[in-house]
Amino acid sequence: MPSFDIVSEVDLSEVDNAVQNVMREIKTRYDFKGSKSTVEVADGGIKIFADDDLKLKQMHELIRGHLQKRGIEPGQLDYQKVDPAAGASVRQTVAVKEGIDRDMARKIVKEIKGSKMKVQVAIQGEELRVTGKKRDDLQAAIQFVKDLSLEQPVQFKNFRD
Template identity: 65%
Template structure:
């Protein structure tokens, strides 16, 4: 039976490259001269240190722009609430999400089954396996999932006949 997997994966090497580009741009931009703005990554957590809220928002725009240039969807970023640090400075953690969480997986399974397409959907860890009798049904599921408004970018991999 034909099948494919619905996954949400992020290339962490591309994220690291984008962060290096952001650091380089922060060092050279005029509005960041003399500021104490840094951006660091440990595993799936990015920590942003900024002088104030305005610079924090500018760093968000820089980060999203550089991720988009590196073909990483900016939807993988989950921003935590900013914390006050010493004086006016602000610290914020940004989590790079990977895998489909249980709530989103259940929502996708329910919507695919509600679409009356003749396929079976199974949750396997942090990915979904879709199997069906016809390749056309699987392609219909892919187009249906692309139309759905999910907060995470999805990839459709491992297509087998």
């Protein structure tokens, strides 16, 4: 029986490459001259250290832009609370979301079942397995999930006939 998986994955090596590009750009930009602002990948997330709130916002834009160039959507990022550091400097952790959490999985399953498509959806850990009798039904399910306005981007893998 044909099937496919709905997953939410991030290539962490691409995140690392994007962060390195951001650091390279920070070193060459005039508005960051003399700044101690840094960005690094740690613990499956991104740690930002900026001189002030303005530089933090500029770094957010740089990170978003470089990640989008590398195929990572902004919805994969979860910005944590901004913590004050020494002086006027601030630090922030940005978690990179991977996997579909239970609430979002239940929402997707409910929407697909409510659409009366001839497919079955099963939650398997942090991914969803969608099975159906016809390939056309699965392609319709993929398009239906793409049209849902989900807060976290999803990918479709392991399409099998």
